[in-house]
Amino acid sequence: MELINQHLPILQIVVPLIAAPLCIILRRRQLVWVFAVVVTWACLAMAGGLMLQVLSQGPISYHLGGWEPPWGIEYRVDAVNAFILILVSLIGAVVLLYAPASIEAELPEARASLFYTAYLLCFTGLLGMTITGDAFNVFVFLEVSSLSTYALIAMGTDRRALAASFQYLIMGTIGATFFVIGIGLLYMMTGTLNMADMAIRLQPVLATRTVLAAFAFLTVGLSLKLALFPLHLWLPNAYAYAPSVVTSFIAATATKVSVYVFLRFFYGIFGREYAFDTLHLEYFLVPLGLLGVFVASTVAVFQSNLKRLLAYSSIAQVGYMVVGIGLVSVTGLTATLVHLFNHAVMKGALFLALGCIVMRLGTVELGELRGIGKRMPVTMAAFVFGGLSLIGVPLTVGFISKWYLVSAALERGWWPVAVLVLLGSLLAVAYIWKVVETAYFHEPEGKTADATEAPLTLLLPTWILIGATLYFGATATFTAGLARAGAEALMGGLAP
Amino acid sequence: MILPGLINYWVVVFLMMSGFYVVMSTGNLVKKMVGLTLFQTSVFIFYITMGKVAGGTAPILAAPGTSYSNPLPHVLILTAIVVGIATTAVGMALIIRIKEAYGTIEDDEIQAAEQS
Numbered sequence: 001m002e003l004i005n006q007h008l009p010i011l012q013i014v015v016p017l018i019a020a021p022l023c024i025i026l027r028r029r030q031l032v033w034v035f036a037v038v039v040t041w042a043c044l045a046m047a048g049g050l051m052l053q054v055l056s057q058g059p060i061s062y063h064l065g066g067w068e069p070p071w072g073i074e075y076r077v078d079a080v081n082a083f084i085l086i087l088v089s090l091i092g093a094v095v096l097l098y099a100p101a102s103i104e105a106e107l108p109e110a111r112a113s114l115f116y117t118a119y120l121l122c123f124t125g126l127l128g129m130t131i132t133g134d135a136f137n138v139f140v141f142l143e144v145s146s147l148s149t150y151a152l153i154a155m156g157t158d159r160r161a162l163a164a165s166f167q168y169l170i171m172g173t174i175g176a177t178f179f180v181i182g183i184g185l186l187y188m189m190t191g192t193l194n195m196a197d198m199a200i201r202l203q204p205v206l207a208t209r210t211v212l213a214a215f216a217f218l219t220v221g222l223s224l225k226l227a228l229f230p231l232h233l234w235l236p237n238a239y240a241y242a243p244s245v246v247t248s249f250i251a252a253t254a255t256k257v258s259v260y261v262f263l264r265f266f267y268g269i270f271g272r273e274y275a276f277d278t279l280h281l282e283y284f285l286v287p288l289g290l291l292g293v294f295v296a297s298t299v300a301v302f303q304s305n306l307k308r309l310l311a312y313s314s315i316a317q318v319g320y321m322v323v324g325i326g327l328v329s330v331t332g333l334t335a336t337l338v339h340l341f342n343h344a345v346m347k348g349a350l351f352l353a354l355g356c357i358v359m360r361l362g363t364v365e366l367g368e369l370r371g372i373g374k375r376m377p378v379t380m381a382a383f384v385f386g387g388l389s390l391i392g393v394p395l396t397v398g399f400i401s402k403w404y405l406v407s408a409a410l411e412r413g414w415w416p417v418a419v420l421v422l423l424g425s426l427l428a429v430a431y432i433w434k435v436v437e438t439a440y441f442h443e444p445e446g447k448t449a450d451a452t453e454a455p456l457t458l459l460l461p462t463w464i465l466i467g468a469t470l471y472f473g474a475t476a477t478f479t480a481g482l483a484r485a486g487a488e489a490l491m492g493g494l495a496p
Numbered sequence: 497m498i499l500p501g502l503i504n505y506w507v508v509v510f511l512m513m514s515g516f517y518v519v520m521s522t523g524n525l526v527k528k529m530v531g532l533t534l535f536q537t538s539v540f541i542f543y544i545t546m547g548k549v550a551g552g553t554a555p556i557l558a559a560p561g562t563s564y565s566n567p568l569p570h571v572l573i574l575t576a577i578v579v580g581i582a583t584t585a586v587g588m589a590l591i592i593r594i595k596e597a598y599g600t601i602e603d604d605e606i607q608a609a610e611q612s
Contacts, residue, residue, distance in 0.1 A: 151586065170532060
């Protein structure tokens with residue numbers, strides 16, 4: 001037990017990484033599923049164990065192969081990424097419970113074990129990006145998760161999934177390459193890849209143009225990966241045509257982990273003084289974030305495909321997170337981190353609810369969902385709760401996020417930002433209401449007339465996430481406390 | 497003379513921008529992959545260039561005191577090459593399936609097929 005505790009940081013990555021190819025060997029669909037579920041829940045337990053260790057003993061530094069940093073690769077777990085690790089493994093574990101029934105409906109039988117392989121690889125990549133303290137290692141895991149995501153998206157039944165996946169491959173690779181150019185430039189100036197060491201060695205050379213170029217490349221590269229408006233073009237189609245399980249998983253985790261890496265690089269490595277006091281990145285982030293909120297929400301109002309609608313809503317929600325980053329205060333970062341968690345939980349639940357509808361109707365076109373609320377009351381109730389949370393109604397997690405974001409804006413004295421954040425929520429009312437109106441205020445007809453409630457295996461995971469939405473909305477001390485601890489760590493920066 | 501010292505970087509920027517331009521301008525998916533590969537490859541040259549030590553040889557075991565180039569960027573690029581190959585493989589596999597599903601690999605024809 002002591003040995004396991006000591007090696008938890010590496011086990012967190014190695015266990016799902018080794019499990020992924022084993023899924024191909026196991027072949028039998030049920031068997032593979034049970035195996036993958038055990039692995040993801042074990043990862044959740046390990047993430048919880050790491051969080052406990054961090055809370056009791058402070059940041060953990062794990063040296064791969066016993067090589068001391070900065071020469072060897074270091075895995076570094078602190079309050080910020082322990083929180084993200086829990087988030088990713090929680091979503092990964094819950095969504096996997098939902099997977100078998102949903103992929104049986106949406107994927108050919110032969111692809112099932114390959115699906116679990118790609119899923120676990122994507123899961124590994126996201127956890128790896130989060131846990132590592134080595135800049136180049138982030139790139140490697142970024143590509144591990146991205147490549148498996150392209151494969152997962154391409155499994156969608158609609159042929160448009162293929163085009164969407166290809167588009168994402170092009171844009172994702174450009175983003176990742178920009179990121180690796182940025183790391184190269186930083187390595188040129190510092191001679192190290194360890195993030196903490198880099199942060200220290202960067203201080204004397206911050207004024208050089210090479211560092212400025214690195215800053216620019218990293219900003220654009222990471223903004224592409226986290227789908228900051230106007231670099232979001234890959235996202236709507238990718239989310240809309242991927243299988244429901246995949247959409248839930250990547251919508252809840254992929255952009256969130258990129259936001260975390262963004263925070264790590266700009267607050268941790270470049271440091272707050274350089275990124276915000278000298279270069280004023282906030283004048284770039286806050287307007288684009290708010291523009292993203294308004295443009296994406298407005299586009300969402302006019303979507304007829306519900307998956308696309310929620311995809312545009314995701315872009316808007318990323319906008320809120322970016323505004324939080326740009327407010328440069330503990331409260332602002334708390335808002336971002338707490339919204340990472342909150343948005344993952346609610347958007348995961350919403351996409352799972354849509355998966356239930358796909359299973360029964362084979363479509364999520366709004367025009368064919370008249371009266372669905374009367375035929376699938378439990379599913380639609382989940383959708384409504386998730387929708388309320390997107391709007392930011394009190395007693396849901398969405399409210400907690402908005403509360404922190406608005407207080408951070410007021411703290412900074414930027415009241416127009418606070419007003420715009422609240423106006424943005426009104427647009428969310430518009431697109432959620434459109435769905436509610438169709439689902440509840442029409443008589444069932446056509447496809448919906450003889451639809452039945454989704455099976456329990458789908459409803460249970462959906463409601464676990466909705467339960468989390470409501471629970472953490474009512475008592476936010478746990479999530480907001482962890483987010484605040486993370487925000488304080490980030491404001492301190494990596495350099496001592 | 498500044499140019500010879502920086503010529504590699506000029507080449508890198510030229511290749512990078514050519515690749516980027518091809519990705520953006522062409523509608524043919526295979527050509528897009530060619531551009532993307534060119535774009536990625538320029539980064540490999542960039543890393544190798546910055547690891548070069550003036551007068552140094554390849555970082556292979558040699559007599560003590562021999563000056564050699566920084567091996568770390570070489571190792572990183574070995575990893576990046578593998579990533580690049582994987583990306584190309586996935587991209588090409590997708591193009592094959594797109595061709596099967598749409599009967600074309602031209603971006604505008606795929607768009608047109610979806611509009612109708």
